[in-house]
Amino acid sequence: MLKYEYKKVLAAFTVVCLSTTILSGCSFNNKKVVFSNKLEDSELFKINGECFRSSEGLVFLLAEKNRYESVYGSECWNNVISEDTMESLVKDEVKDGLARLKITCLMAKDNNIKLSKEEKDTAKQCGKNYYNALSKETIEYMNIKEETAIQAFEDYMLEQKVIDKLGKNAKYSEDATPGEIEDAKNEVFLDSYNEYIKNISSEFNDDEWDKYKLSDSVEAVDFYQYISNVS
Numbered sequence: 001m002l003k004y005e006y007k008k009v010l011a012a013f014t015v016v017c018l019s020t021t022i023l024s025g026c027s028f029n030n031k032k033v034v035f036s037n038k039l040e041d042s043e044l045f046k047i048n049g050e051c052f053r054s055s056e057g058l059v060f061l062l063a064e065k066n067r068y069e070s071v072y073g074s075e076c077w078n079n080v081i082s083e084d085t086m087e088s089l090v091k092d093e094v095k096d097g098l099a100r101l102k103i104t105c106l107m108a109k110d111n112n113i114k115l116s117k118e119e120k121d122t123a124k125q126c127g128k129n130y131y132n133a134l135s136k137e138t139i140e141y142m143n144i145k146e147e148t149a150i151q152a153f154e155d156y157m158l159e160q161k162v163i164d165k166l167g168k169n170a171k172y173s174e175d176a177t178p179g180e181i182e183d184a185k186n187e188v189f190l191d192s193y194n195e196y197i198k199n200i201s202s203e204f205n206d207d208e209w210d211k212y213k214l215s216d217s218v219e220a221v222d223f224y225q226y227i228s229n230v231s
Helices: 017-022 054-072 086-110 117-133 136-142 146-166 178-199 206-210 223-228
Strands: 043-047 050-053 202-204
Touching: 043 054, 043 086, 043 206, 050 054, 050 086, 054 086, 054 136, 054 146, 054 206, 054 223, 086 146, 086 178, 117 146, 117 223, 146 178, 146 223
Parallel strands: none
Antiparallel strands: 043 050, 043 202
């Protein structure tokens, strides 16, 4: 079975200013992007009319909750960093990553990049394992179904495949480390990404996103452990 090099969310979702621009309501390369709170409840955002629901967003948000609390403890969310709380900073970073994730999946369609049957099977098994590990309380909090968990793994795996495919012509030295190779591929990929987002329109539901608090006592299951355990 194909083995991927999966990393934590802040590495996979490289924080780039273009993702923030997409969701900011500003002009970008003379293209106006839409900022709106008119989406329905449970709809987190729409990109080019494609809806992204909060249940899938929470998969990644709760993974970050788990990661930070394992390092800094469960009381970390009110810590102030550069006049912002850790909670607001992490939520903004995840928001940017979610935008990039879904836009990259749209790019996959345009470039005819798809998951193989083997990769889909991997995503399905990861999704099932993840869902089965959720407590009843967490399932209710996320309003998540098993197929949503599977979709999150498919999207994440597809993002990695797009970066790899579009970044295949990246230049790096023979003795480059895996991290340096990944950075080089990301840089090439971002050229295509920057061009693609010129014609992107999006709406983000701030009310839906803001209601989720990382300080909530709901159990957070680490999405990424299920990927890393697949061989």
